[in-house]
Structure formats: structure tokens, C-alpha cells
Amino acid sequence: MPDNSSDIGRFRVIRTDGSARAGELSTAHGTVKTPVFMPVGTQGSVKSLCPRDLKEIHASIILGNTYHLYLRPGDELLADMGGLGSFMGWDRPVLTDSGGFQIFSLADLRVITPDGVRFSSHIDGSRHFFTPEKVISIQNNIGSSIMMVLDECVPYGADHEYTARSLKLTTEWAARSRAFYPPGSGRQLLFGIVQGGFFHDLRKESALRITEIPFDGYALGGLSVGEPKEQMLETMYHSAPLLPAVKPRYLMGVGKPLDILEGINAGIDMFDCVLPTRNARNGTLYTSLGQVNIKRAEYKRDESPLDPACGCYTCSNFSRSYLRHLYMARELLAYRLNSIHNLHYFVGLASLARQAVLENQFQNLLGQYRQIYAPDSYQV
């Protein structure tokens, strides 16, 4: 249900457990309970899944990629079709990224100028120019519930000097974005993004500058870009508390199940990652007992469900033996059944964390998952 206009953008922290929070974010397309995991629907579908599948795995918000949607089918077409949600038959909230990450990871011939970034489409080589204002306009056309500002996602290994210079640009672009779409000018929310690489002083500087701008939420960008896990977690734990407690905090593009719980432990509310769907297509599945590689010969005649503790459509109806066969035969159904399970796991994990926070049991939950995934993992 769409929330009342007056409520749009309201974020309520209902309960905290240490730094972990259980909250509710109101958007024009409904309320999102946090912590939340957002399945990634790159170009108008969460790969292989229909909206009914998404509701059955209890997804409450999905992510769309502005770069992809701008190139195909085009944001003007989406506007004509009533926005992305209407186009794809999804009546719950959608968050769109700014396209920045894809420009820096997918597009060719990119050139950054103070005004914006020039790039060539990875599909047909056509030339495009994104400015902070342009990506807001595109996201206006897409009609997402939550928009992200254009930023430069600094490559891993960038030095202090480069990162500091980039951060200045990202801050200017954030200010221009907010000026172009001032608070209250529409029904879409706008989030700012903190960069700063893996330098504490720059993360602090970026958080200071970005949180001066009145955004509806704040994200940590530039993590999970190739750095060692410890460095990601260390930077995340350092940066999360720099974001205002009264606004939703979003850790972009992270991560594995344990990373998500570590993020929640640091006070993060929102997550997205292509891992569950990409791994589904690679046959890597997440279960209550850890990762399963469904290709393995040991599952050839295994009549048990993928995860006996899971209630998803896949685990309720099919055996490991069947899932292995579909995968080995490269049947299209393999990708769907695997994606349903993995997303059910990730979305469910965030819900589980929320419930644990509400019951003051979050540290127990985190401890359990540290056991499952990384007995010797990074400890705070």
C-alpha cells in the first residue's frame, strides 16, 4: 500500500540492539521494514523471476540499475509506461542506483569531467554523458521510490591523493543533485553516498560533507570493489557510525550472508547484492548449513531438499538430485529454482536479523552465522 504523502521519507527506528536497528522507511510505494535485503533487477526483471516469485520470497523492495534501464528500454519509454514498477508488474518500492558503478565497471571510454562523466554504451558503443542532474531526471522517469546521487566509485588501489580529489567531485555532485531535486519537490526519496576509499580520514571527511546535505538516507559506496574482506569490514565498521542515526543507512553492493549481518551489527539498514542471483546461476546455493555447490556428484541421488530448514518453493517441491540434474542439463528452470532459493535465503536473513533485534537477540544470531560461515572471521 502506498503511504500517505505526508509520511513519505519518514524513517522510524523501532528498536536497537547494540548498534543494530529495526526500523521502517515510508516510501511512495509502501513501507519497507529494515534491515532489508533488496534483490537486484538489473534491466527490468530480477533475473529469471516474475513479480509473483518475488512476493513469495517476501521481497519488499527491489533495486533497478539506472545505467541499464537508461540504455534499454530507455527511461523515456519507462515514463510513458507509468514507470518501472508499472512496466514490470511490481507494485512495491524500487530503489534505483545512479548508474555510476556500472559506468565505472561496464562502460567503455569513460571520461570524468567536473560536469559529469562521458562513456560509451557496452551494448552498442553509442556515446552518452551523465551529469548529476541528468541521472536525477532519468530516475524521475524511471519513477523509483528511492533515487541515488551520481558519484565516482573509486577503483580499489587508488591512492590517498586520487581518492581525496575524487571525493571532492563526488561531494560537489551530491550538492548539485540535491539542488536539482530539493527536499519535497517530488514523491521520490534521494539518498547521498559517502565515498573515501579505505582511508579513515577521507571517509570521515566525506561523511561530514555528505551528511551536511539534507538527504532522505545515506549510503556507503566504494566497498566490495576488490579489497580483502577484513579491509571491507574494517572500513564499514569505521564509517557506519559516521552516518546520522535518524536516517536509513545503506551499504551498497554488499555482500555475502555474514557481511550483511556484520553490516547490521554496524548499524546498516539496507543491502543489495547480485550474489544470490549470480551464484544461483553458477550453482552455488546458500543453506542453513552453509554453501552447497549443486554440481557436486554427491548430490546425484540425493532425495533430500536443498535445505531442510527452508520453506521456499524450491525446497518445498524438489530434491537436490533434481536441482543437480537441471543444472547439469543447463535447463532454464535451474536458474529460476536456484534464484528463488538464494533470494529467499538473503531476504529471509535480513528479516531474521530484524526479528532478532526486536527480541534483543541479535548478538546470538550474529554468533551463529559467524560459526556457519567463518569460524575465524573478523571480530569487532
Add this chain to the structure above:
Amino acid sequence: MPDNSSDIGRFRVIRTDGSARAGELSTAHGTVKTPVFMPVGTQGSVKSLCPRDLKEIHASIILGNTYHLYLRPGDELLADMGGLGSFMGWDRPVLTDSGGFQIFSLADLRVITPDGVRFSSHIDGSRHFFTPEKVISIQNNIGSSIMMVLDECVPYGADHEYTARSLKLTTEWAARSRAFYPPGSGRQLLFGIVQGGFFHDLRKESALRITEIPFDGYALGGLSVGEPKEQMLETMYHSAPLLPAVKPRYLMGVGKPLDILEGINAGIDMFDCVLPTRNARNGTLYTSLGQVNIKRAEYKRDESPLDPACGCYTCSNFSRSYLRHLYMARELLAYRLNSIHNLHYFVGLASLARQAVLENQFQNLLGQYRQIYAPDSYQV
């Protein structure tokens, strides 16, 4: 619901309208109302669809390919898993072909001997030998509701002499199949196959010899193998009346929507074809107004459903514009949404024909579809 043991194999013609019939065939896995279209689930899934999808398009029986299932996951594995239905989560009837057609169209290095056919797997080149008895054993392991005998599918263009010789072998194999699995020896039905190429005398000879053997149903094989449409229909109209009226008649591997109605007009009860699923994956979709190529630019901003007269999940929820986008972007969801629609159309067409027979309106229905698909089509 499984039928009572005593009913298995019973075929009742409830009503006729000209040569067209409405009937009911009892199998160990439930009753099939005829005329019926059987979606093809080559290797343990109807491509991109789950059993729930199949039930929603009202599929009452599906087809499995013995050749594919024997190679992967293997018929012994299927037996251990309780049969194909249990393996893939499908609790309605399944018909398995004999593998003959695939050996002659897919496998390498095939050598026909009086005893059987030797071939190499198209997957890994491994050598195999199928006899009439062996393919019954394989289908026993698969646990299908209806089994087909091994036959030689004569290539299009074979002359009278070759076809006559092949027919003799096919007849011997049919007799050996029935001897190996005598009537009443199990809960699976066994159908014979009439061959004879495009020669009236040989079709007649084959029908005479095959129907002497007490099968539970009789099929026409060797059609839709590359011949002109007129020749297919002419041979079909000639051969169908040669099959006993008291048994189900199955036209193998045919065909397009109008072909199916022509088949029903000739007295055929059962159909299968890869066309709806293969064309779904090529973007060719069947609608109440004829074929739609969803790739066409004219659909780019078309907000209407694919077929306004269709009640399938795809047409109830998505626009042509969205389906075109998914197809152009090669999203996995395109194949599923298109397959749901096309199969709903084919399964529904057979149901529509059944209803028309029951209401003595079949000629009207046939006339309408001759208008839609081939205003100048073959007339009987």
C-alpha cells in the same frame, strides 16, 4: 487422481462431431480428456516452466523424451527417485516417446540392425544400443503413464522400396515390444506407431500390421519431417481412419495450431509438438489474432496485453512493450513468460476443440481457425 487399476487403459469416446471426437483416456496417473495437447518436457522439465506453471496453463499430460532422459539423468536414477513424475514434481500423466525420433535426428553414427539401433550420444559421444525391449525397460524405469514402441522414423524423401523395408522392421519391433510387455503386465500403457512414409499403400499396410497387435493406443509417426504441409495433411487424412476408432489416436510431433485442428477433424485425439516452447524462445507468439513476432519495433510502446482474449499469467500481467523489452534484453524471464502464453494457447486450443465437439460446433471452430491461419489452406 490416479484411476482405479481396473480402469487403466480404458478409452471412452464421449461424443463425435463428424470424425472429430471428445474422449477420456484413463492412465495410472489420472484421466486425460481428449483432444489433448501435450507440452514437451525433453529432459525433465518443460523448458523454463515449473509444475505449477504447467497446472496453471491447464496441462493434463506432458511428454518426456526417452533418448534424453536415458542419457541424462539416466533411467536407473529416475527409477531410484520414484520415476520422472516424482523426480520433477509432476503428479499428472506423462507420455514417453521411444527415443527413435531423437536417435534419427540428434545422435551420431547410427547403425540400424534387425536387432535394434546403435548410436553415439550427442552429449559425450558414448556408444549405446537400443532394442525394442531395451526402450521398454527404459520407459519402465522412467515410470511414464504411456510408453511408445521403438520404430524407425523414415527420413523425408525415402523411396517406396526403402520405406517398405523399414516398415517391415518397424512392424517386427512393434511385435517384440508387445511380447516383452504383454497387455496387463504393468500399469503403464503401450502405444504402437504406424509408419509408411507418404505412400498410401504402405500407410495402409503398416496400419493393418500394427493394429493387429493389441496396443492401448495407436500413433501416426513419420509426419512433419520436412514434407510440404499439403502432403502432411493429405497423408494424415488418409491414415487416421485406418486406426481403430475405439482406441486413442496420437499424431506425433504435429504441429501448428491449424494442423492440430485438422488432425482433430481427421479423428486424432492426442498431439505434441516443440513448436510452442521453441517459438516462445524465438519470440514468435500465438494469439487469437494470429502470430505475433514480439521483436517487432511496433510493440516497443504497446501497452496492451499480448492477446487481449487470453487469460494466461503473461497476458494478465504484462504488456507487449514489457515482453518485447525482456526479449530484446535476452532476459531469462522472457522465455518463461512467452512459454506460458504459447503453451496456454496450444493446450487451450485442444480444450476449445473438445468443447466444440461436445456442442456439435467443431466445423465452425475449424472454419474460424482456417480463416485466422490459412485462408487458402488445404480443404478436405
